[in-house]
Amino acid sequence: xxxxxxxxxxxxxxxxxxxxxxxxxxxxxxxxxxxxxxxxxxxxxxxxxxxxxxxxxxxxxxxxxxxxxxxxxxxxxxxxxxxxxxxxxxxxxxxxxxxxxxxxxxxxxxxxxxxxxxxxxxxxxxxxxxxxxxxxxxxxxxxxxxxxxxxxxxxxxxxxxxxxxxxxxxxxxxxxxxxxxxxxxxxxxxxxxxxxxxxxxxxxxxxxxxxxxxxxxxxxxxxxxxxxxxxxxxxxxxxxxxxxxxxxxxxxxxxxxxxxxxxxxxxxxxxxxxxxxxxxxxxxxxxxxxxxx
Numbered sequence: 001x002x003x004x005x006x007x008x009x010x011x012x013x014x015x016x017x018x019x020x021x022x023x024x025x026x027x028x029x030x031x032x033x034x035x036x037x038x039x040x041x042x043x044x045x046x047x048x049x050x051x052x053x054x055x056x057x058x059x060x061x062x063x064x065x066x067x068x069x070x071x072x073x074x075x076x077x078x079x080x081x082x083x084x085x086x087x088x089x090x091x092x093x094x095x096x097x098x099x100x101x102x103x104x105x106x107x108x109x110x111x112x113x114x115x116x117x118x119x120x121x122x123x124x125x126x127x128x129x130x131x132x133x134x135x136x137x138x139x140x141x142x143x144x145x146x147x148x149x150x151x152x153x154x155x156x157x158x159x160x161x162x163x164x165x166x167x168x169x170x171x172x173x174x175x176x177x178x179x180x181x182x183x184x185x186x187x188x189x190x191x192x193x194x195x196x197x198x199x200x201x202x203x204x205x206x207x208x209x210x211x212x213x214x215x216x217x218x219x220x221x222x223x224x225x226x227x228x229x230x231x232x233x234x235x236x237x238x239x240x241x242x243x244x245x246x247x248x249x250x251x252x253x254x255x256x257x258x259x260x261x262x263x264x265x266x267x268x269x270x271x272x273x274x275x276x277x278x279x280x281x282x283x284x285x286x287x288x289x290x291x292x293x
Contacts, residue, residue, distance in 0.1 A: 056278035112138035133177035147190035160198035182245035195232035206270035
């Protein structure tokens with residue numbers, strides 16, 4: 001008996017394996033050495049001049065009555081790239097590729113639900129549900145998410161004058177009791193933080209905050225600048241009310257009201273603040289791309 005065999009399935013299998021290997025290799029390629037932190041920089045875009053990676057490991061966000069700290073284990077990370085027009089001094093920002101431009105880091109809210117929600121006037125099922133939540137999962141996490149385009153001004157950053165980084169954000173409050181869509185701010189009405197390395201100009205009656213441009217060192221060929229002890233500050237922004245906290249319509253009304261009452265939201269400019277302290281790295285885009293293998 002003669003058995004006929006077709007090479008097509010075998011060839012197809014070989015081609016598929018080869019394609020998978022090439023794809024895996026391409027996915028594995030990333031900047032190395034001094035440039036490793038810039039793995040999500042849009043370094044293949046020749047319009048980009050520099051990659052930026054900023055990691056804040058100290059400081060805090062204060063929105064209304066709630067203050068949430070940053071730490072080495074729960075930092076705030078901003079990453080992407082930029083170009084600078086030598087004639088106008090204007091900076092163009094480019095978002096990160098393959099990852100969040102503002103990394104979504106859950107920050108633990110001190111006091112959890114007990115410190116976040118006012119239950120005055122609650123009774124029945126809702127107060128029972130709240131007490132059960134507190135006894136089982138009291139922890140609440142606040143995660144800042146971009147709600148609009150980042151604005152970066154390299155000249156202002158360097159010379160401690162004016163807004164260096166503008167971050168329009170919404171803050172996701174996470175706990176099973178709060179439901180999946182409890183936010184402070186929104187894409188249409190974000191918390192608009194305007195960070196400076198200089199000195200803020202808050203409303204009358206609020207003391208200004210002063211940032212710092214930190215201390216700069218470079219690698220051996222000058223393609224990476226590392227700025228330590230950078231301090232970015234802002235206490236000039238307002239904060240809108242929280243919305244959509246809870247599940248059922250009545251729950252949402254009462255729980256959202258409880259969050260806003262406890263946290264003093266909406267909160268006027270001068271009553272909120274952001275302080276980000278950490279390290280910022282700037283890398284030459286061409287050098288970053290050349291390190292990829």
